Amino acid sequence: MEPGTTIPILGKGYVRYIDHLGSDLRIVESARISYKSPSKGEDQDKKLLTYLYKHRHTSPFEQCSITYNIKMPIFIMRQFVRHRTFRLNEWSARYSELSEEFYVPAKWRAADVQNKQGSQDSASLDQAALTREVEAFHQTAYGTYQNLLQQGVARELARTVLPVSIFTEVYVNCDLHNLLHFLHLREDDHAQLEIREMAAAMRKIGEQLYPWTFEAYHKFRLGVTDKPKSA
Ligand SMILES: Cc1cc2nc3c(=O)[nH]c(=O)nc-3n(C[C@H](O)[C@H](O)[C@H](O)COP(=O)(O)OP(=O)(O)OC[C@H]3O[C@@H](n4cnc5c(N)ncnc54)[C@H](O)[C@@H]3O)c2cc1C
Structure with a gap:
């Protein structure tokens, strides 16, 4: 995959591939060190990788990692940073001015009647009016931000008037084991639609880099707290 390959998400956001470490074979080689046994051909290697994933032999998957550059709204960033195993650096609104870029949903959703924290489509919402x-609110907020800066208020304080729909940007590196765990949680129906869109883009990049691993993921789809399948 070409470094810089970019998948647009959430209007003005994106998930961009920067680089990665390892391959499906690295996972197999790392596992085989236990016995110091060499590769036994592609079929056996793939079988072993699937076995490792299914039976929760997770550490060989930590030998691989992906670095992404992701642009997302701050309210999604707040969910993203809960994943403590990710190593990340974020664009600083203390060092530089934030751009006038806000997330506006393509479709406004109403509160879900079953899953109270979630949302569902609604015919009664006036999409255009919302x-x-x-958008008028975003303009006002950004205008106030600019006014404060022009009056000499520090960037670290001026930003306090900006809503969580404004975009931020990160460089994030995650090992494959914890990426799969993240995808398991954040591509789930219970996760917010916006983070699901971002997670799907991260997965699409992962699928190009580690096809056997993602085949196993799609087949078994395990989170870190799922019990190992008995051998
Ligand atoms: C649908 C959904 C709704 C959520 N709603 C809320 C909410 O309302 N409020 C809220 O605060 N959070 C919420 N969260 C966040 C959630 O509680 C987790 O913080 C988040 O999903 C990260 O999961 P994790 O800890 O497994 O992942 P990571 O932080 O990536 O950790 C991966 C694994 O490493 C281990 N680990 C990492 N750090 C530690 C540690 N310090 N101690 C012990 N083990 C560790 C654990 O086994 C963990 O599962 C929600 C998450 C989801 C998916």
Whole structure:
């Protein structure tokens, strides 16, 4: 995969591939060190990798990692940073001015009647009116931000008037084991639609880099707290 390959998400956001470490074979080689046994051909190697994933032999998957550059709204970033095993650096609104870029949903959703924290489509919402109202609010908020900066207020304080729909940017590196765990949680129906869109883009990049691993993931789809399957 070409470094810089970019998948657009959430309007003005993206998930960009920077680089990665290892391959499906690295996972197999790392596991085989236990016996100091060499590769036994592609079929056996793939079988072993699938076995490792299914039976929760997770550490060989930590030998691989991906670095992404991701642009996402701050309210999604707040969910993203809960994943403590990710190593990340974020664009600083103390060092530089944030751009006038806000997330506006393509479709406004109503509260879900079953899953109270979730959302569902609604025919009764006036989509155009909501978008107009929110875009006007974004303009006002960004205008106030600029006014504060022009009056000499420090960037670290001026930013306090900006809503969580504004975009931020990170460089993030995650090992494959914890990436799969993240995808398991954040591609789930219970996760917010916006982070699901971001997770799907991260997965699409992963699928190009580690095809056997993602085949096993799609087949068994395990989170870190799932019990190992008995051998
Ligand atoms: C649908 C959904 C709704 C959520 N709602 C809320 C919410 O309302 N409020 C809220 O605060 N959070 C919420 N979360 C966040 C959630 O509680 C977790 O913090 C988040 O999903 C990260 O999961 P994790 O700890 O397994 O992942 P990571 O932080 O990536 O950790 C991966 C694994 O490493 C281990 N680990 C990492 N750090 C530690 C540690 N310090 N101690 C022990 N083990 C560790 C654990 O086994 C963990 O599962 C929600 C998550 C989801 C998916």
